[in-house]
Each structure stands twice: as structure tokens, then as C-alpha cells.
Amino acid sequence: MSVALVGAGPGDPELITVRGLKRLRACEVLVYDRLVADELVDEAPADALRIARDDFKQEDVNKLLVMHGRNGRRVVRLKGGDPFVFGRGGEEALALADAGVPFELVPGVSSIAAVPESVGIPVTHRGVSSMVTAFAANDVEKLDAAALARVPGTLVAFMGGAVVGRLAERLIENGLSAGTPAAVISSGTTDREQVVSAPLGAIAAAAHGMPTPALVVIGEVVAVREALSALRRSAA
Amino acid sequence: MSVALVGAGPGDPELITVRGLKRLRACEVLVYDRLVADELVDEAPADALRIARDDFKQEDVNKLLVMHGRNGRRVVRLKGGDPFVFGRGGEEALALADAGVPFELVPGVSSIAAVPESVGIPVTHRGVSSMVTAFAANDVEKLDAAALARVPGTLVAFMGGAVVGRLAERLIENGLSAGTPAAVISSGTTDREQVVSAPLGAIAAAAHGMPTPALVVIGEVVAVREALSALRRSAA
Numbered sequence: 313m314s315v316a317l318v319g320a321g322p323g324d325p326e327l328i329t330v331r332g333l334k335r336l337r338a339c340e341v342l343v344y345d346r347l348v349a350d351e352l353v354d355e356a357p358a359d360a361l362r363i364a365r366d367d368f369k370q371e372d373v374n375k376l377l378v379m380h381g382r383n384g385r386r387v388v389r390l391k392g393g394d395p396f397v398f399g400r401g402g403e404e405a406l407a408l409a410d411a412g413v414p415f416e417l418v419p420g421v422s423s424i425a426a427v428p429e430s431v432g433i434p435v436t437h438r439g440v441s442s443m444v445t446a447f448a449a450n451d452v453e454k455l456d457a458a459a460l461a462r463v464p465g466t467l468v469a470f471m472g473g474a475v476v477g478r479l480a481e482r483l484i485e486n487g488l489s490a491g492t493p494a495a496v497i498s499s500g501t502t503d504r505e506q507v508v509s510a511p512l513g514a515i516a517a518a519a520h521g522m523p524t525p526a527l528v529v530i531g532e533v534v535a536v537r538e539a540l541s542a543l544r545r546s547a548a
Numbered sequence: 549m550s551v552a553l554v555g556a557g558p559g560d561p562e563l564i565t566v567r568g569l570k571r572l573r574a575c576e577v578l579v580y581d582r583l584v585a586d587e588l589v590d591e592a593p594a595d596a597l598r599i600a601r602d603d604f605k606q607e608d609v610n611k612l613l614v615m616h617g618r619n620g621r622r623v624v625r626l627k628g629g630d631p632f633v634f635g636r637g638g639e640e641a642l643a644l645a646d647a648g649v650p651f652e653l654v655p656g657v658s659s660i661a662a663v664p665e666s667v668g669i670p671v672t673h674r675g676v677s678s679m680v681t682a683f684a685a686n687d688v689e690k691l692d693a694a695a696l697a698r699v700p701g702t703l704v705a706f707m708g709g710a711v712v713g714r715l716a717e718r719l720i721e722n723g724l725s726a727g728t729p730a731a732v733i734s735s736g737t738t739d740r741e742q743v744v745s746a747p748l749g750a751i752a753a754a755a756h757g758m759p760t761p762a763l764v765v766i767g768e769v770v771a772v773r774e775a776l777s778a779l780r781r782s783a784a
Contacts, residue, residue: 322655326567329557329657333566394661395670398678402670402772409779419558419662419737421565425630426655434631434638436684442634443683445699448672456700463681463699464692501655536638543645 315381315408317401319394319420320344322427323502325351332390332418339388341380343373347392347525349502356388370400374407381413394422398448398470424468427500427527431507432537440532441465449528452478461486466531473498473526477516483530484513493534498526509534551617551644553637555630555656556580558663559738561587568626568654575624577616579609583628583761585738592624606636610643617649630658634684634706660704663736663763667743668773676768677701685764688714697722702767709734709762713752719766720749729770734762745770 316335321327328336333355336342342356346366353362361380365373373389380387395401395417408415424446425435435444443465449455449472460467461483472479476496484490490513498506510518512530519526552571557563564572569591572578578592582602589598597616601609609625616623631637631653644651660682661671671680679701685691685708696703697719708715712732720726726749734742746754748766755762 319657321565324567326570327565327655329563329565330569331560331562334562394657394665396665396672397661397680398672400674401665402673402769405668405670405776406772406779409776417665417668419563419657419665421555421630421655421657422661424660425633425658429630429632429637429653429655432641432653434641436632436634437638438636443681444633445679445681445701447679447701459695459699463695465681465683533638536642540641540645543642 314384315377315387315389315413315415316418317389317391317395317404317415318418320348320352320390320392321421322393322423322500323349325349327421327426327501328352329418329420332420335388335418336390338386340385341387342390343376343387344390345392348390352390370403374404377404378407378411378413381408381415382411394420397422397424423470423500423527427497428468428529430501430505431495431497432540433495433529433533434536435466435468435533437533437536440536444468446470449475449479452482455482457482457486461488466529466533469528471525472528473522473524476519476528479528480512480515488512492530493532494528494530495534495537496522496526496528498522498524500527509537550620551613551623551625551649551651552654553625553627553631553640553651554654556584556588556626556628557657558629558659558736559585561585563657563662563737564588565654565656568656571624571654572626574622576621577623578626579612579623580626581628584626588626606639610640613640614643614647614649617644617651618647630656633658633660659706659736659763663733664704664765666737666741667731667733668776669731669765669769670772671702671704671769673769673772676772680704682706685711685715688718691718693718693722697724702765702769705764707761708764709755709758709760712755712764715764716748716751724748728766729768730764730766731770732758732762732764734758734760736763745773
């Protein structure tokens with residue numbers, strides 16, 4: 313395969329997959345996202361061409377991948393999380409297919425479950441939630457808040473840190489209880505991880521000033537974290 | 549840490565994380581799910597105690613983990629996908645916390661995105677879907693089909709293979725178009741992988757006889773797969 317679209321995982325460099333690391337260590341060209349851990353960028357061979365994706369528009373990233381792929385170089389496109397979860401991997405795959413360049417998809421650990429898990433929140437939990445809805449929250453005014461307020465189970469908002477106040481307002485206006493447990497997790501799984509939890513009606517105030525990127529988790533599963541923490545404290 | 553709850557990933561053994569493999573190779577006791585790849589079970593040290601989880605009830609699995617953890621053994625609990633996505637990892641974590649046994653969570657690549665990705669379906673795709681809802685479909689009559697039919701974006705049904713006909717009926721009865729693209733993926737990411745796609749109204753007939761476990765994907769993103777396949781064919 314000439315181009316591999318590889319998920320780097322949620323932040324912690326050891327959460328890349330075995331195959332992802334193998335492709336990375338064998339690449340000749342590495343195109344990487346800004347949020348990918350430095351330790352992973354360092355795993356590419358010393359003489360590999362390193363290209364920071366954030367210097368380019370998406371269409372130019374597509375062109376770069378096609379160009380190096382056509383030249384027969386072993387290209388790794390390293391993306392935060394999973395390439396197909398809010399990662400625009402589908403667009404890159406279509407561009408490569410359109411150009412006739414062979415490519416491979418190497419999934420990664422998505423933040424959907426791994427980031428909440430990192431702070432002790434299971435996105436599904438027997439008797440509490442058997443459903444999880446993940447969505448991109450950055451365009452908060454365009455969200456179908458009525459449908460989100462109505463769907464059972466856990467909500468996970470990507471790119472939700474900067475808009476958590478407005479997100480909470482819109483969900484509460486549409487019928488979700490202001491008492492629903494919520495959490496905001498910044499830089500989940502990394503050594504800069506921060507977490508706050510509060511009822512939905514108070515989460516914006518609690519999370520004020522937290523750095524982005526941040527994930528917002530809303531639902532009764534957030535209370536499992538409190539139960540775990542309490543048990544761990546009483547055991548300590 | 550004495551007990552590590554480790555996600556094995558969606559099936560392909562190279563999709564375990566680097567940390568997960570490290571824990572597995574250092575364990576003294578391995579408690580594993582039936583669906584975990586044999587290649588991963590073989591990665592445990594030759595003298596490690598291997599326990600197939602399926603011989604036990606969940607409460608007995610919890611007891612086993614607590615018992616070996618209390619004895620200070622390095623225990624790995626290896627689960628398909630991610631421990632906290634329909635994996636009952638939360639229950640095991642609570643049992644360990646309750647017993648005062650230290651534990652660590654090592655996330656895995658969940659089937660949510662990786663299994664659709666394996667057949668070329670991005671669960672999110674710019675301009676097509678910016679939302680994904682994953683749910684356990686086995687108890688199909690108890691699902692809130694009205695909410696599922698109403699939520700925008702992609703639906704991913706775990707344990708959906710055996711009930712796909714009834715699931716499709718209930719979603720269509722609740723207003724989801726019978727023409728919505730759908731796919732059933734059996735043993736995704738493994739060398740036994742099979743996939744069929746059809747409009748929702750015809751998916752049960754198309755998927756008839758497919759082996760379980762199978763994941764059902766419903767939404768316009770399924771059409772991205774057709775676009776990718778067509779481009780690849782025309783390039784070949």
C-alpha cells in the first residue's frame with residue numbers, strides 16, 4: 313500500500329495500534345495533525361519527510377497525499393483519534409481512490425469512549441445506558457438539539473469545550489433535565505488531562521477557562537465515575 | 549497496577565494498542581473473551597494462567613479478577629473492542645474498586661467506527677453525517693425506535709445481525725425511510741469478514757444467513773462506500 317490513513321488514538325502515544333506504529337516506523341513521508349503526540353512523530357524514520365498538516369487546507373492535504381502516493385512513496389497520514397470519526401479521512405480516501413492511488417485504512421482508538429474512560433466514565437453501562445451518540449458540537453446553533461435531547465443514553469460532544477454553555481442551554485430548552493450529570497474533559501488521556509463534572513445546568517460555569525480541545529459527556533454514566541471515585545477513596 | 553482491563557480491538561489482532569500488547573505480554577493471569585483473536589491469547593507468556601471468560605457468569609468473572617488481583621498477580625482482562633463500549637468493563641471496574649484492588653483501564657479500538665471503516669464506510673463524513681449513534685440491538689423490542697428514527701446521522705447497531713429484519717421494520721414504522729442505505733458487516737476486520745449493503749427496507753433479505761457477530765450500519769454514509777468502490781474499480 314502506498315498511503316496509509318492511520319489513527320493515532322486519543323492523545324496518549326501508547327494508545328496507537330500495533331499496526332499503526334508499524335506503518336509509522338516504515339514510512340518515507342509523514343503527514344501529521346497538530347494534535348498528534350510528539351512521541352509519535354518521532355517514531356517515523358529520521359530521514360522521513362515530515363509535513364505538519366495544519367499548514368495546509370484540506371484540499372491541499374489531499375493533493376499532497378496523492379502526489380507522494382503516486383510517486384510510490386510509503387506515506388503515512390497520521391490523524392488524531394480515528395480517521396473516520398470527525399477526522400475527514402473519508403475525504404482523503406475518496407481523493408486517493410479518485411486518483412487511482414492504493415491506500416489502506418488503519419483505525420485508531422477514538423476519543424468517543426477512550427477519553428471518558430480515562431476519567432472513569434463508561435459511555436455504556438448495564439442498567440444505566442445502552443446507547444451513545446457522538447456529534448461535532450462546534451457549529452452549536454445548527455445542531456438538532458430537539459433530537460439530541462430526546463435520544464436515550466449518553467451524549468458525547470466533540471469540539472464541545474468552547475461551546476459548552478450554549479450546548480447545555482439548547483439541550484435544556486429542548487427538554488433535557490438541567491440535573492443530568494455532565495463532564496468536560498480537556499486533553500483526555502494525556503498528562504495535561506483535566507476534568508470537571510457538574511449537573512448540565514451548571515457545567516458551563518464549572519468548566520470555565522478549561523483549555524481546548526475538550527470533550528463534553530452528558531448522561532447518567534457520569535455518575536458511575538463518582539461511584540468509582542468514592543470506592544477508590546474509601547479503599548485508600 | 550495489578551489488574552488491567554484491556555480492549556483487544558475489533559478482531560484483527562494488530563489492532564490492539566501498543567500498551568495493551570505490553571500488558572498482555574507481561575501478565576501472569578489472562579481472562580479473555582471468546583471473540584478475542586487466538587493470536588492475542590498466544591501473546592501472553594507461556595506460563596500465564598489462561599481463563600476463558602465464557603465459562604463463567606459475569607459475577608464470577610468479577611470475583612476471579614478480584615481474587616487474582618488481591619493476590620498481587622499481574623492480571624489482564626482482555627475484552628473485544630473497548631472495555632467500556634457494550635463491554636461490561638464498568639461493572640468489573642466497580643467490583644475491583646469495591647474490593648480495593650488497584651486497576652488500570654487500557655482502551656481499545658471499538659467496532660463503532662473500525663468495523664464500518666474496514667469496509668470503506670466512514671461513520672462521519674463532511675456534508676453527509678456529523679453524528680453517530682451506537683446502540684445494543686439484541687433486545688430489539690425494547691429499543692426506543694422513535695428516538696432512533698428521529699436522530700440525525702449514522703446508526704450503528706451492535707449485536708444487530710440476528711435481529712436486523714425486526715430492527716429495520718421498527719425504524720421504518722417510526723418514520724425512517726425504507727430507502728436509507730444500510731449495511732451488515734459480519735466478523736469485521738478479520739479474514740472472515742463479510743459485508744452486504746442494501747436499502748433499509750431490503751437489508752434483512754440481503755443479509756439472510758450471514759454469520760454473527762454482525763454490526764448493522766444505517767445512514768447515508770453507507771453510500772460513501774459505493775463511491776469509493778466505484779472509483780477503485782474504474783482505477784483498476
